[in-house]
Amino acid sequence: MSDPRIWRQLRRHKVAVASMVLFGVAAAVCFLAPWLTPYEFDAIDLSRIRQPPSRDHWLGTDDLGRDLWTRILFGGQISLLIGLISAAVGTGVGTLVGAVAGFFGGRTDALLMRLTDVAYSIPSLPLLIVLASFTQSAFMMIAVIIGLLSWMTTARVVRSEVLSIREMPYVEAARSVGARNRRIIWRHVLPNALGPIVVGGTLAVGNALIVESSLSYLGLGVQPPTPTWGNMLRDAQSTMATEPWLTIFPGLAILLVVLAVNFIGDGLQDALDPRVRSE
């Protein structure tokens, strides 16, 4: 990852660079929201309900007179945090399972991969719906659950990487100087499998954002009054015909951020995969 060639390669992927800027700006705007908007996300103003976009309310107001732009920014904080946390959880668990299975092989490998197959075969969205219903909709819990249901692909990818890495001469060398397994995995195996882990983790952020919004849409995600992009869309559905802006803008926010994350993942994949790297 610290290889300067990777950064040089990544910079050549123009769309990925633009996406990084977009993602950075979006995150900054969301987290600086208190200083960027004169309104509170839950400030009800009954004299200004259901206003279309205007100079005072850039994206209009909802049926309680709350400013939509403000709510998108504050909702973005929660949505982005859920995306990042669950991607971290899923990638972490997947890496651990994949590394242990690939490194130790034998019975451990068989057992862990069987477990992965089983987890993979249960349709994840229905399971998520059931699990989310016990969480009392705390956003941390929802993030962790989304992560815990999306580790299987990472585990498989990491395992197959580790299988080839553990045969490398430098692993042999580390073993011959008496390094312990834990140290070999951390210092020698995982750093060399970092490429696919990083790419998978990036794409997981986008996926988690979509999953969060779907859960919230079904009424099982983070509950109002805390806004997230998903539950804003749920609220907007009933007034879609008369106040379409309430439906259009939160969805656009999801679309843009997920697009950006996916393009970043794409750029990283090109930059980290030596086979497609052009010098």
Next chain:
Amino acid sequence: MMLGISVIIFGIIQAAPGGPETMLLQSGRIVDPEVIEAYRVRLGLDQPVPVQYVRWLGAAATGDLGQSFARNRPVKDVIFEHLPASLELMGAAFVLAAIMALLLGVVSAVRQYSWIDHLGTGFSFAGIAMPVFWFGLILQLVFAVRLGWLPVSGRQTVGMNSFTDHAAHLVLPGIVLSLRYVAGWSRYLRSSMLGALRSDFVRTARAKGLSERRVVWVHALRNAMIPVVSVMALDTAGLFSGAIITETVFSWPGIGRLFVVAMTQRDYPVLMGILLLGSLMVILFNLVADLLYGWLDPRIRYE
């Protein structure tokens, strides 16, 4: 395999707080603890958890999924009643996705870097980055609410039973459910076609003087389809998850919608039944993918 899945599903549902009796309490109709105890005994909820599991598994193996708490009818009947609507929707989405992906994938590969290729790339990135339900809402807004061309939701207009009415209701949900698959499959097919078009057997076919159309649509496509078909089979099981969202957006009376309703009613036997069915589908289509792979590519043989 199925055994592991059934343990997980059962365990998770068991861990769920508040059983059906809580729902009865909340409904305010029954408050007498004796009545509730009798109800629990009748449903077998007074037994220890492992006993409940073994009973449930034994019954499930013979096709009996238990009684629905909320509807007081066998789960099997409830599921089968909702299945045709879902299969219809999934079938329509599958056919639509396959046709669209085929056209888009082949044309983008044959005319690489043309406007249609760029359009396809943009479309699939957007298709994957969009929440399915939002795409559904936008289509409803444009085609049903604003333009009034198609019905907003449901499976048929009350009192009408014509084919065209039925078909009109199917259009929007079908498009919405197929979106993700068109996006994914057309990309796979594009890259696999690009590989096939550069291979030796395509050069040979051209050298034999075959028409370009035949070379592309028969020789190259047949080989390019091999990896795509197995991806398609694997994804088909996932249609089930997509159907939950799509059916909710369009109030489509299938098992996806049933699942969401059963969730709000805490109707665990129905939830378990649907989860089990969904897992069965995943395993089944995994098998189908393997078999298709061997059939399409004679070089692969399972011993």
